[in-house]
Amino acid sequence: MKQSFSNILIYGVGLMGASLAITLRKLDRKLNLYGVVRSNKSKETIQNMDIFTSVFTEKEYLEAPNWNNLDLIIFGTPVDSIESLIRKLPRELKAVITDIGSTKHTIDLSVKKILGNSHKYISSHPMCGSELAGPENAIDNLYENKLCILTPIEGCDEDSYRKIQEFWKFIGMECLTLDSSTHDETLAYLSHSPHILSSMMVIWAERMAGEVNTDSPMPIMGGGFRDMARIAGSNPEMWKAILSENRNSILNSLLEFQKDLTSTINLLKSGEQDDFQKFFEVASIKKKFLLKN
Amino acid sequence: MKQSFSNILIYGVGLMGASLAITLRKLDRKLNLYGVVRSNKSKETIQNMDIFTSVFTEKEYLEAPNWNNLDLIIFGTPVDSIESLIRKLPRELKAVITDIGSTKHTIDLSVKKILGNSHKYISSHPMCGSELAGPENAIDNLYENKLCILTPIEGCDEDSYRKIQEFWKFIGMECLTLDSSTHDETLAYLSHSPHILSSMMVIWAERMAGEVNTDSPMPIMGGGFRDMARIAGSNPEMWKAILSENRNSILNSLLEFQKDLTSTINLLKSGEQDDFQKFFEVASIKKKFLLKN
Numbered sequence: 001m002k003q004s005f006s007n008i009l010i011y012g013v014g015l016m017g018a019s020l021a022i023t024l025r026k027l028d029r030k031l032n033l034y035g036v037v038r039s040n041k042s043k044e045t046i047q048n049m050d051i052f053t054s055v056f057t058e059k060e061y062l063e064a065p066n067w068n069n070l071d072l073i074i075f076g077t078p079v080d081s082i083e084s085l086i087r088k089l090p091r092e093l094k095a096v097i098t099d100i101g102s103t104k105h106t107i108d109l110s111v112k113k114i115l116g117n118s119h120k121y122i123s124s125h126p127m128c129g130s131e132l133a134g135p136e137n138a139i140d141n142l143y144e145n146k147l148c149i150l151t152p153i154e155g156c157d158e159d160s161y162r163k164i165q166e167f168w169k170f171i172g173m174e175c176l177t178l179d180s181s182t183h184d185e186t187l188a189y190l191s192h193s194p195h196i197l198s199s200m201m202v203i204w205a206e207r208m209a210g211e212v213n214t215d216s217p218m219p220i221m222g223g224g225f226r227d228m229a230r231i232a233g234s235n236p237e238m239w240k241a242i243l244s245e246n247r248n249s250i251l252n253s254l255l256e257f258q259k260d261l262t263s264t265i266n267l268l269k270s271g272e273q274d275d276f277q278k279f280f281e282v283a284s285i286k287k288k289f290l291l292k293n
Numbered sequence: 294m295k296q297s298f299s300n301i302l303i304y305g306v307g308l309m310g311a312s313l314a315i316t317l318r319k320l321d322r323k324l325n326l327y328g329v330v331r332s333n334k335s336k337e338t339i340q341n342m343d344i345f346t347s348v349f350t351e352k353e354y355l356e357a358p359n360w361n362n363l364d365l366i367i368f369g370t371p372v373d374s375i376e377s378l379i380r381k382l383p384r385e386l387k388a389v390i391t392d393i394g395s396t397k398h399t400i401d402l403s404v405k406k407i408l409g410n411s412h413k414y415i416s417s418h419p420m421c422g423s424e425l426a427g428p429e430n431a432i433d434n435l436y437e438n439k440l441c442i443l444t445p446i447e448g449c450d451e452d453s454y455r456k457i458q459e460f461w462k463f464i465g466m467e468c469l470t471l472d473s474s475t476h477d478e479t480l481a482y483l484s485h486s487p488h489i490l491s492s493m494m495v496i497w498a499e500r501m502a503g504e505v506n507t508d509s510p511m512p513i514m515g516g517g518f519r520d521m522a523r524i525a526g527s528n529p530e531m532w533k534a535i536l537s538e539n540r541n542s543i544l545n546s547l548l549e550f551q552k553d554l555t556s557t558i559n560l561l562k563s564g565e566q567d568d569f570q571k572f573f574e575v576a577s578i579k580k581k582f583l584l585k586n
Contacts, residue, residue, distance in 0.1 A: 080566075127515045147511040176509045189502040190514045194494065194521050196557060199576030201487065204553050206579040208546065209482040216469045218440040219585050221483045222420045224524040228487050229584065231517040233577025240570035243561065251561045253501065258558065260497050261551055264489060268536065268544045273373075277533035283492030284526025286499040291522065292512050 012077030018135035305370030311428035397473035
């Protein structure tokens with residue numbers, strides 16, 4: 001498998017960006033790989049990983065950017081910062097542009113507003129991650145055999161779209177194309193609200209069962225609670241941005257969940273044992289559908 | 294590490310019972326290990342595993358039980374069946390009796406009612422399991438390094454209590470003692486309601502995002518949703534019994550969750566970005582408390 005880009009910039013190197021860089025470097029030792037980070041401390045951490053051709057702080061990079069030497073620009077910063085980054089790009093640019101943000105609607109709007117109706121921006125959402133944050137927690141096979149959702153934005157050229165698909169396949173991913181609204185509505189259910197529900201669960205359980213749990217020689221839990229709690233309180237800065245950007249879809253999904261919770265509570269109040277069994281049987285079927293197994 | 298029992302009956306050999314038997318056999322080849330199962334089919338499956346000294350169907354066993362040859366009786370059947378099993382025991386019995394049920398309040402009541410104020414019943418809840426069911430899915434290290442909650446019931450003798458603790462430690466577990474009410478209230482938060490919430494999540498997400506997901510080459514999800522969905526729709530028969538037995542505590546915990554959900558919805562409706570970040574930061578702290586890390 002091949003891909004077309006030789007000079008790649010990852011602008012924002014957190015856990016996702018660093019994991020991507022490690023994978024790219026493993027697959028192609030000759031690639032020119034540039035990284036832009038926020039702080040001197042991150043720069044040092046990443047330089048020590050010895051993956052990038054060059055690493056710059058944001059300040060250094062913006063003083064002397066190399067936009068025109070690049071074939072691919074990947075924004076790895078929180079979604080709410082991407083509009084201001086697009087504004088920094090020069091008008092004429094040969095590079096294909098993407099991001100790895102978890103919401104698409106506002107990126108879609110920003111691209112249309114700033115880049116107009118002829119551009120090379122295709123938004124990407126690699127469906128992988130970790131409850132940990134920062135380049136020091138990078139994982140070398142994070143992207144392998146995962147799904148990447150592509151959201152081509154009105155006005156992007158076919159060739160760039162083809163190249164970016166090829167790029168994610170080169171990384172080991174499968175691709176799915178969704179428009180920005182469908183992406184955001186779907187992801188509210190399959191990722192964003194679940195992160196909120198997981199976070200709610202630890203706050204709720206700790207409040208009521210925390211004391212007994214503290215007195216125990218081990219956490220009072222099996223793998224079930226532990227797995228459901230894994231993504232609780234993930235990277236607060238990133239999730240703040242996701243909640244803000246996709247507030248409406250997330251809100252709608254939680255209002256649906258609220259209705260379902262009321263039904264479940266009524267089932268528990270007045271239901272028979274057979275209804276309880278039926279509830280778990282239905283869940284078992286729906287789970288198989290969703291997980292495709 | 295040693296334990297005192299040489300003749301052990303596991304009455305009800307599902308995933309939990311079979312996993313326990315495998316562990317016991319691995320630790321002590323000389324143990325007499327008896328199993329009671331529901332169907333001829335299960336009997337055959339378990340005989341082929343070559344772990345038990347003898348396996349009986351329930352019908353066979355109750356026609357000619359060996360209660361008086363036993364040192365330890367472990368009930369591995371759903372919690373709502375345990376009262377009727379206790380009734381089948383002879384009045385005079387040298388064996389220590391336990392179960393591995395996930396709720397304790399009704400077992401507590403049944404033991405007091407049937408066995409009175411001098412007995413050898415200590416209820417156990419090994420905090421381990423799987424989303425799969427049946428002896429064919431048994432796991433050889435299921436109990437290793439997990440917590441076992443002991444609920445000694447009023448009237449049980451000290452010696453039996455000591456021996457049962459020793460037994461679970463021999464299996465590789467750590468022990469915590471809780472009275473039946475505290476057990477059931479705590480577990481509603483840390484296990485029972487989470488199983489319901491996980492099941493609700495797959496039904497909710499499949500209803501709204503199922504179609505888009507079906508059209509995708511891979512499930513549209515990262516590890517987050519997948520982990521939260523793992524316990525959805527687990528063993529419906531077992532969970533029906535748990536919901537019935539611990540209905541009040543589960544109901545109270547879900548009413549608390551409902552309040553929290555309303556607050557979260559209000560936060561999303563009117564909150565600022567900083568409030569969203571704060572929410573994830575609090576969750577991150579509570580998670581560390583609960584998971585003791």
